[in-house]
Amino acid sequence: MKILVTGGAGFIGSNVTKKLLERGDIVVCVDEFNDYYSPKIKELNVAQFENDPNFTLHRGSITDFDFLKTVFEKEGIQRVVHAAARAGVRPSIENPFIYEDTNVKGTLNLLHLSKEFGIENFVLFSSSSVYGNSSKVPFSESDPVDNPISPYAATKKATELLGYTYHHLYKLNVNVVRPFTVYGPGGRPDMFPFLCTKLIDEGAEVKRFGDGSTQRDYTFIDDLVDGVVAALDNILGYEIFNLGNSSTVELNYFIATVEKILGKKACVKEFPMQPGDVRITNADLTKSRKLLGYDPKVKIEEGMERFIAWYQENKQLY
């Protein structure tokens, strides 16, 4: 299959690309290599594919309709994995406009071109953030998600709605995935698993927002990639899938796990909870297991061992 992966130079996109190339698919990557975090890391992510004849890279923005149209015209794409986005919660409060532009307009461009070019299946990256501060756990895909508490979450919910509209009007097959805090080797340097490891390793202060009892459903990258590939392979009309681990980890336990693996004590300082932060995330995986055969296997202790082993080898890059 020939597959367009947007955001293919990013953390998740490059791991999905790797998996698709390994199984013999042809991957067309679109990425703008922005500086949300160091573009050098994104360059390294794609450098591993540069000699693969089944990999093509187009540098440009998904907000540029004409650029994207040229890619569709030239490449004969069959399916789309749309992972490109502005992907941080707190920065979206500071600059909501760029989130709206990339996440909403960029996604609309891709849905529209997918309709025009007869794309067979479209995997749309939403986020567990759409659940906001929902008090009902675990979060199920059928729960109402009408109260996003950050611009990031609101844009992700908007893309889910646009995906539904394109399915309804044009029968575009769309599988929405809602990842839950993804971590692992090559993980995003702005996210807590990376930051916590770096700060403890360097003996710097770890800012803990809240009393440490907040809980996250952490998903190891390999498990997430399996779920995304299953969403790409299964044509189901329009469906939404949680991709999490389904067990939650308390912030204090997470910090203790990193301390144990690094063999160093954290210097923790408590701060009030931040606007836009949610208290708990926890995925109900019943539907993903049933329709996608999704079966996450990596527990936090093993996943962080693997992340920290990678971090020790690569920390000079950050």
Ligand SMILES: NC(=O)c1ccc[n+]([C@@H]2O[C@H](COP(=O)([O-])OP(=O)(O)OC[C@H]3O[C@@H](n4cnc5c(N)ncnc54)[C@H](O)[C@@H]3O)[C@@H](O)[C@H]2O)c1
């Ligand atoms: N990492 C997580 O825990 C997590 C959780 C939930 C949802 N998601 C979603 O998964 C997707 C991938 O996230 P990630 O963690 O790999 O983030 P990432 O920032 O590593 O990757 C996103 C990539 O998209 C590219 N991009 C951004 N704007 C673009 C534009 N306008 N045009 C072209 N390329 C652009 C970036 O350069 C980057 O390489 C995103 O849609 C994100 O919202 C991630």
